[in-house]
């Protein structure tokens with residue numbers, strides 16, 4: 001009976017295992033078995049063998065294992081019988097068999113674990129691959145969808161706005177009538193709290209009304225539906241697992257599933273060929289789109305919210321806010337946005353009256369990553385402005401400066417203004433002495449007891465009333481450039497001519513500058529206190545340069561002064577005021593200030609300081625000004641006497657503090673309406689300056705390489721110089737001095753000249769162009785010094801302009817190619833011609849002048865014409881080779897590689913030496 005039971009049990013167990021599919025080792029008594037089925041599916045079954053064989057029992061051919069009664073068995077239907085794992089040993093040792101069984105179980109367990117690990121690894125790889133592919137596809141899809149949505153969103157917003165308007169109108173028209181039926185609820189309103197039953201057909205119109213948002217709505221509605229057929233509790237989660245596992249198995253078999261499933265792919269295997277099943281809420285728990293396997297494994301079968309969906313939500317919010325604004329009657333402001341060729345993001349935002357962040361976001365959406373301070377081009381800016389719904393007005397680069405100088409003053413607004421005078425003249429004729437003497441006449445300074453400070457210009461209050469502004473130009477020739485500029489801001493020139501010296505070169509130059517600037521001259525004949533001066537000589541000399549003084553019947557005022565003694569200074573001031581009256585100098589003080597930078601410097605404590613001569617209007621503290629390529633809000637104004645001032649009217653010299661940098665002397669200063677405008681102009685000018693510098697540097701590089709070639713060829717050299725000075729005037733003076741140096745062989749080129757200490761960029765420039773850095777009353781920063789030392793850049797420090805000149809002159813001379821100088825040493829005339837073996841023709845000569853030396857250079861002159869130039873190879877006296885033969889002696893001379901010599905020819909002998917270029 002028990003045998004019968006055993007056989008029954010064996011049969012039922014054997015029936016579990018399909019032939020050829022069994023993976024269980026025959027020796028296995030217990031454990032789990034993975035069975036493989038068609039289409040790659042697999043299944044794990046538990047197998048247990050709990051049997052004790054009796055000794056001597058013959059093994060049955062198809063299994064004779066007898067399980068103990070009552071032991072549980074996994075008996076999957078369809079499985080086949082398995083033969084017993086092994087025959088029992090004689091004597092029936094239950095302990096050994098148990099041990100064996102345990103060991104086998106352990107072994108089997110290990111194999112199983114290993115197989116599982118492998119499977120997990122493969123799954124992991126498949127997952128990663130699929131996730132990457134899915135992510136790429138998702139992004140692509142999102143971008144496309146976002147673009148579509150943005151377009152549609154705008155259309156919707158407009159439609160909604162119109163609908164709202166219509167509704168409002170209807171409401172207003174028929175207030176007494178019952179309110180119209182509410183529009184169909186938006187699909188977005190369909191929340192997961194929808195009933196967990198199949199949706200009523202009434203839900204369909206809502207979806208058709210908003211086809212675009214169907215996926216969201218459908219998901220929201222389908223979520224409960226999917227749960228409906230699944231049993232609640234843990235089994236609902238488990239119900240997904242086999243399917244997910246199937247997917248995993250699929251992944252192992254083939255490439256990652258493409259969205260939608262390709263033909264022959266796993267999706268194709270699951271789904272029969274033909275039209276896909278219609279996606280309806282009743283279609284069961286089938287997922288939409290792709291499944292996140294992790295989520296599927298964890299039972300979260302709904303997709304997480306995508307970034308695109310968040311964006312859409314935000315966009316919707318924005319539209320709703322806009323709609324609300326429209327309903328509340330607020331009109332959207334459409335502005336005219338002026339867009340130059342480049343504009344910073346912040347500035348663009350300012351012009352659109354939008355938040356900077358919004359503009360950055362808009363740019364980001366367009367694929368432009370820019371911060372607030374970065375500039376974008378006009379095309380990009382235009383797109384952004386259009387997206388914000390503004391009208392765009394494009395302007396060209398040069399348009400930026402249009403209208404900067406303001407309107408032309410009306411005649412009625414003009415008031416008399418003090419004349420601006422420049423004193424010019426030859427060196428040592430007494431310009432500085434005269435300026436000092438005139439300064440001392442200043443009533444205001446005397447009253448204030450203050451000391452007039454040097455700011456490049458000062459104003460004198462004339463005892464009899466009225467004011468005169470003097471441009472305080474230094475007197476050396478090197479300052480010609482400054483004077484030339486001074487003449488352009490000046491109303492008249494006082495030409496100082498020393499009575500004892502008369503008209504000198506720089507006097508003539510000054511006359512030319514005054515003429516070029518079309519300003520009248522007043523001649524101040526100085527040093528009349530000196531004994532024996534001849535005024536007529538001065539007048540006549542002036543006449544030669546078409547300056548006809550009043551005493552000679554001309555219209556040029558002539559005042560005889562003595563700066564030293566202070567003679568006739570009042571007369572000079574009177575003459576100036578008279579000339580001013582003739583010129584009818586007037587300006588409108590009631591307009592925005594406008595002037596010219598006379599001098600500028602970088603003050604250690606006060607920052608950039610510009611001495612400005614106001615020419616039009618009034619400059620006030622707090623004004624926003626553009627000074628050349630710099631700009632700033634005027635922090636403080638300091639007058640020529642060092643006193644703080646609130647305002648500076650026409651013809652007033654004043655120090656301006658608060659600029660962003662040191663403007664160049666001669667640059668115009670303009671008060672503008674806003675910071676934005678100032679910044680725009682300043683940026684434009686700086687950009688232009690940078691372009692110019694870059695061009696100069698590249699030109700410098702080109703010239704450097706050319707220069708190197710020329711140096712090698714011994715043709716031309718160049719001394720490149722970078723000038724840094726404490727004040728603009730000095731920088732210009734050095735420029736003027738240096739540009740005069742050089743000759744056709746070597747020239748001096750000033751690459752860059754500026755105010756301020758030497759920075760790393762200066763050293764870099766000098767290094768790039770093999771230049772010398774000239775530091776005039778300034779020093780290098782520690783970093784620049786270090787860099788110069790490292791890169792071998794020569795920085796030379798000076799405090800006297802003449803020294804700069806001498807030094808650079810010596811430098812360029814040192815770079816001149818050494819000169820081969822020829823020194824004549826003697827003449828000889830040929831008396832006879834001999835033929836000598838091995839030497840060829842030898843001339844019997846007499847030295848007629850100087851000396852003839854062996855190896856010296858010779859020229860053979862026949863009838864006054866040089867017919868050969870070469871070297872002397874032989875010099876003999878009698879039969880001996882000698883080093884030299886002096887005048888009056890006879891000698892034999894042979895030429896190297898030349899023997900066409902005749903009686904009566906002259907031989908010119910010379911030596912060459914290499915000397916440094918002069």
Ligand SMILES: Nc1nc2c(ncn2[C@@H]2O[C@H](COP(=O)(O)OP(=O)(O)OP(=O)(O)O)[C@@H](O)[C@H]2O)c(=O)[nH]1
Nearest residue numbers: 426427428429430431432433475476527562563564
């Ligand atoms: N006797 C006499 N000497 C004068 C007079 N004015 C100036 N000097 C002298 O002339 C010399 C030159 O005077 P400056 O005022 O330095 O002349 P400058 O034209 O400014 O010279 P630079 O600055 O070198 O161009 C000085 O020694 C003065 O003392 C004057 O009216 N009479």
